[in-house]
Amino acid sequence: VLLRSPRYGSPVDAFAVGCVFAELLTLRPLFPGRSELDQIGRLVSVLGPPDEENWPEGARLAARMGLRFPDVVDEGTVEAREVRRREDAKARRRRKNGGEENDCVAEAVVRTSLEKAMGSRANEEELRLLRDLLRWDPKARPSPGKALKYPYFAKDGTTAANLTTAANLTPTRGSNRTERHQRNSDKENDKASTAVTKASHGSGKK
Template structure:
């Protein structure tokens, strides 16, 4: 009963590996993220940042999490399969994208990001590798391993996002940043879509700030006093640089595009537009149909939380049905970086059938746990003895064993950890 067959490994990272799989039932391709650490309860699994955020985010431009599976203490995320990411798409180009194509990609990225922010999360790791796509027509935001809730309390870690897309307040070790860091990253990505080269390719955190200063110029203290306070706290002095016009660096971008990028790349996070505000810029007010093509739009379905049914030994008849584990999850930042491997792994995942984690939902017949067979009837004279010694029933001794232990007079000392179901 195998529901998915693993076809090959797509990448491997610190916290998990990404596998390409196929549903044996429908033939649909899926991406399976297998976490490296073990999870011993559903509390741990369902509290993961990635699960908590994706459970609430159903949008055409956010990657769809189909199932969460826990099997043999291993955790698997089953995602819809996307052919490539934005980094690969840009790397394989031998000519620049037309502005109309870039506009449509940016519209989808900002639509997905506005939805994420509206529902109380910010991503913290926006970069081309985390924007999955099917050509330039469809773009989806993925990898929510570092996502945080907007209402969660600082301080946050300063080490988030890939350096080239990291906002200056994070580079200067701020611990109270929020959703504007995603907007800075989107501005950097937009510039890269026009040139097919990163805008701020710093080799270290300090070099990254220098690269930003060389393009945007040294920030004025009056424009961003918090930035100077952060720099002072870490004994950093901004280099004195004259700004370069983005139009000079990105000549193929329209004036409307330059305006949007300039505003998203503001030193002061408070002055950057929100994703919703960015969508209202003149850049998008054109007679162009924007968004995913109709064939890619589909009804979003709830995520299945699939818990394993542990195999039970075949036993004589007993009145007990073992209770399933409670549902639950941990808070771990996952940053799986896909790196193609040459070796192909053909291994099936075990089939797991469990109900969705939805209230008042009828459990399908095949998912219901099977009742255990009953032990041979125990005569009524034995029950007082069992009660007397507080026996519970994780192990099931035979009647002969119980009688022999009664005669020996040490039932309580040897069998006190077994049988509430027999009482």
């Protein structure tokens, strides 16, 4: 979406689910971007940049936009310290300007593994699911059905079969009766509302 891809489907939703899942585990956004371009930099920091190997279409979309992905430097290096210094200076300018800043992609970002970004809040099963949901290439992300087969969904006695069956259950007689009762209740409420409206109009004429 950030690279203006014309394709939108369930893989985009899979990525969104991954972001929400990460936030549920850590209680904070995984990619807290302040703008689209800042968001891209934060994605690259954790996922690395899209290229001809991990997502050829993404590399072409970026080139079409004239977008250059930031360089990725390792933590603890001289380059990483320089990146941090620039980020701190940018944050000070932003505070001074009341939160406003020029929107641009960072020249470089510090590499942060998904494990480090999640801290101690995610176990290996959760990390495995996250890694696949957050792949750059939409075709490499699992479909909802495949995602339900991951070990994460099989713990605590819950199986993918249970989840899939529950999702596809047809309405039972009980549920049909409940639906009919709700429809009848709605009709009665509509009648009562109409009566109140007529009564109020009548009292106004008097």
